[in-house]
Amino acid sequence: MTLKTFLLGACSAMAFVATAASAETLTIATVNNGDMVRMQGLTSEFTKANPDIQVNWVTLEENVLRERVTTDIAANGGQYDIVTIGNYEVPIWAKQKWLLPLDGLGDKYDMDDLLPAIRGGLSVDSKLYAAPFYGESAMIMYRKDLFEKAGLKMPESPTWEFIADAAKKVTDRGNDVSGMCLRGKAGWGENMAFVSALNNSFGGRWFDENWKPQFDQPEWKASLQFYADLMKEAGPAGASSNGFNENLTLFQQGKCGMWIDATVAASFVSNPKDSKVADKVGYAIFPSKEGVKNHGNWLWSWNLAVPASSQKAEAAQKFISWATSKEYTTLVASKEGWANVPPGTRTSLYKNADYQKEAAFAAPTLAAMDAADITKPTVKPVPYTGGQFVAIPEFQALGTTVGQLFSAVIAGQSTVDDALAAAQATATRDMTRAGYIK
Amino acid sequence: MARKVTTGARIGWSIAAWVVALLIFFPILYAVITSLKTEQEAIAGFSLIPSGTFENYITVQTQRDYFKPFMNSVILSVGSTILALIIAIPSAWAMAFAPTKRTKDILMWMLSTKMMPSVAVLLPIFIIFRTFGLLDSRVGLTIMLTLINLPILIWMLYTYFREIPGEILEAARMDGASLWKEIVYVLTPMAVPGIASTLLLNIILAWNEAFWTIQLTTTNAAPLTAFIASFSSPQGLFWAKLSAASTMAIAPILILGWFSQKQLVRGLTFGAVK
Numbered sequence: 001m002t003l004k005t006f007l008l009g010a011c012s013a014m015a016f017v018a019t020a021a022s023a024e025t026l027t028i029a030t031v032n033n034g035d036m037v038r039m040q041g042l043t044s045e046f047t048k049a050n051p052d053i054q055v056n057w058v059t060l061e062e063n064v065l066r067e068r069v070t071t072d073i074a075a076n077g078g079q080y081d082i083v084t085i086g087n088y089e090v091p092i093w094a095k096q097k098w099l100l101p102l103d104g105l106g107d108k109y110d111m112d113d114l115l116p117a118i119r120g121g122l123s124v125d126s127k128l129y130a131a132p133f134y135g136e137s138a139m140i141m142y143r144k145d146l147f148e149k150a151g152l153k154m155p156e157s158p159t160w161e162f163i164a165d166a167a168k169k170v171t172d173r174g175n176d177v178s179g180m181c182l183r184g185k186a187g188w189g190e191n192m193a194f195v196s197a198l199n200n201s202f203g204g205r206w207f208d209e210n211w212k213p214q215f216d217q218p219e220w221k222a223s224l225q226f227y228a229d230l231m232k233e234a235g236p237a238g239a240s241s242n243g244f245n246e247n248l249t250l251f252q253q254g255k256c257g258m259w260i261d262a263t264v265a266a267s268f269v270s271n272p273k274d275s276k277v278a279d280k281v282g283y284a285i286f287p288s289k290e291g292v293k294n295h296g297n298w299l300w301s302w303n304l305a306v307p308a309s310s311q312k313a314e315a316a317q318k319f320i321s322w323a324t325s326k327e328y329t330t331l332v333a334s335k336e337g338w339a340n341v342p343p344g345t346r347t348s349l350y351k352n353a354d355y356q357k358e359a360a361f362a363a364p365t366l367a368a369m370d371a372a373d374i375t376k377p378t379v380k381p382v383p384y385t386g387g388q389f390v391a392i393p394e395f396q397a398l399g400t401t402v403g404q405l406f407s408a409v410i411a412g413q414s415t416v417d418d419a420l421a422a423a424q425a426t427a428t429r430d431m432t433r434a435g436y437i438k
Numbered sequence: 439m440a441r442k443v444t445t446g447a448r449i450g451w452s453i454a455a456w457v458v459a460l461l462i463f464f465p466i467l468y469a470v471i472t473s474l475k476t477e478q479e480a481i482a483g484f485s486l487i488p489s490g491t492f493e494n495y496i497t498v499q500t501q502r503d504y505f506k507p508f509m510n511s512v513i514l515s516v517g518s519t520i521l522a523l524i525i526a527i528p529s530a531w532a533m534a535f536a537p538t539k540r541t542k543d544i545l546m547w548m549l550s551t552k553m554m555p556s557v558a559v560l561l562p563i564f565i566i567f568r569t570f571g572l573l574d575s576r577v578g579l580t581i582m583l584t585l586i587n588l589p590i591l592i593w594m595l596y597t598y599f600r601e602i603p604g605e606i607l608e609a610a611r612m613d614g615a616s617l618w619k620e621i622v623y624v625l626t627p628m629a630v631p632g633i634a635s636t637l638l639l640n641i642i643l644a645w646n647e648a649f650w651t652i653q654l655t656t657t658n659a660a661p662l663t664a665f666i667a668s669f670s671s672p673q674g675l676f677w678a679k680l681s682a683a684s685t686m687a688i689a690p691i692l693i694l695g696w697f698s699q700k701q702l703v704r705g706l707t708f709g710a711v712k
Contacts, residue, residue: 027657031672032670032672032676033671058656058660058668059502060652060664061668061670064667071560072564074561075561075564075565075568077568080656244672244673245673245676249478249481253478264673
């Protein structure tokens with residue numbers, strides 16, 4: 001070995017060590033959803049292009065993630081550089097200055113391509129505080145074969161009256177087929193997501209302009225009674241303990257005539273690997289009540305944000321820019337097919353011919369998302385934003401308490417009137433304590 | 439005097455014991471069965487017959503690394519147990535053989551710390567850990583696990599030590615044994631069954647601790663409890679994978695418990711018959 005070769009080798013080794021030493025390690029907290037797991041698998045593509053950045057993943061259960069991240073941000077722990085949060089938290093946390101504005105996503109990042117409804121929900125004072133990784137609204141997923149057999153045709157914009165009638169006709173208890181599967185499991189993100197959207201579409205609201213709870217109003221009585229009757233007449237056994245995952249399984253096994261839930265479910269029910277009814281699924285927009293122009297306004301997105309306590313904001317935004325870009329979508333499509341790309345965030349995806357061809361649910365998903373407006377969730381004026389939730393910090397606890405009361409109705413342990421009276425009392429007490437009601 | 443037990447009663451009590459044992463063990467058994475099902479089978483309803491797939495175990499290991507959290511669990515549980523015993527043995531000795539007027543009060547006070555819900559002190563502990571740079575560190579978590587299990591250890595050892603006649607220690611002292619020698623060469627060998635069961639129980643408690651180990655770690659010090667928690671999913675089926683992760687997490691401690699059960703029972707009943 002000549003001296004020159006030796007020196008060259010030594011310099012290279014030193015450069016390598018120096019690069020490794022200067023590499024920043026990002027810690028990303030996330031939930032265990034399919035799209036997130038896929039992103040973890042593709043991280044090497046990012047680190048290959050950015051050798052000065054390493055990525056560590058922390059996967060947590062949804063509620064534990066909220067607790068951990070909240071504690072960390074509140075105590076300025078700085079343990080996370082990127083957090084995965086919903087559009088419920090983004091405006092609340094941004095106003096508390098817990099998140100950094102995303103102003104370093106780079107010139108190439110096509111901000112205007114983000115779906116307006118999603119982008120609006122993640123912005124405060126016109127500044128984006130989180131980038132959407134995937135988004136969803138809610139829609140009807142129904143069995144075309146069962147509808148045909150029952151002589152039914154799904155209208156372009158179905159009403160609840162039609163849906164209730166169709167659910168009864170499609171129900172076949174002998175063959176273990178329920179006409180309608182809906183969430184019944186208690187929780188602000190479980191049954192209350194559906195019930196709040198249902199109530200929006202009945203013209204109801206959680207609070208009036210003065211934050212007075214509205215459970216004593218006729219709209220809530222009508223929507224909750226409708227939900228309880230529908231589950232009794234056309235719902236599956238044990239509906240009060242069914243959430244997203246339980247209904248997904250029922251539908252995939254051919255035990256539901258209809259299922260109204262998050263649009264992201266469409267890729268699961270139409271996947272022949274897991275679903276027995278993959279080729280028999282039709283989609284339609286979230287129903288409305290006759291005479292009320294409202295389709296529930298369900299809008300949710302899982303987003304990537306940088307907590308204010310992070311010391312590596314620049315590298316974190318670089319990663320977010322990559323993971324929520326159009327290029328990432330193309331990368332997933334090339335590895336796993338277009339049907340598996342994260343949906344519901346970018347307009348360009350819904351114009352993509354390949355996506356439209358592979359994902360039959362593309363057009364109905366876009367229609368559902370376009371119809372959702374979380375800034376005006378109900379027909380009456382409200383002091384809050386949010387469609388299937390109310391974007392205030394107190395909603396998690398209150399929503400879950402009310403969810404338990406309503407779940408008891410579906411389980412047959414309580415009446416609609418009793419549940420509404422208890423919900424009104426609880427909400428009035430909580431909102432007074434929190435200072436909303438003077 | 440021995441009580442007469444008829445054959446019928448013996449069979450009856452045996453069946454009752456088996457039923458109780460099966461009831462207690464059933465959740466673990468069902469987790470193992472569920473881990474061998476497909477996700478669809480797992481959520482479909484109650485069934486004791488799995489399709490026998492090992493796919494979940496492969497997926498679990500492919501998605502996340504099992505060995506790092508496993509090693510963290512071993513280090514944390516063994517480390518915290520050793521540290522706790524180093525503090526607990528002399529403490530229990532002092533309380534058992536040199537009690538003061540306040541000994542009972544101190545014992546009760548120590549136990550009362552276990553009555554407080556952990557979440558009540560989450561924020562102060564978190565801030566202390568952040569200030570001293572102990573977040574997501576094995577050292578920090580070892581200290582935490584030592585502290586939360588210390589009251590139980592001291593109580594258990596105190597109970598065992600009280601069963602040892604003080605005269606033996608006095609005799610050792612009269613023979614010129616120093617305090618250190620008295621504890622190491624006289625007391626400790628006599629209390630081996632008690633210390634062994636305390637040690638095993640502490641390892642099990644530390645292995646299963648799932649609040650602080652999740653709250654104070656991210657990636658470096660996260661043990662198997664955090665590994666299990668990562669398989670829950672808000673959108674998507676996960677029961678079978680979660681069961682596989684749980685089975686992998688509890689297997690080492692189950693095996694340890696199985697092989698040391700004689701020691702455990704001997705220690706836990708130590709002094710029951712004087």
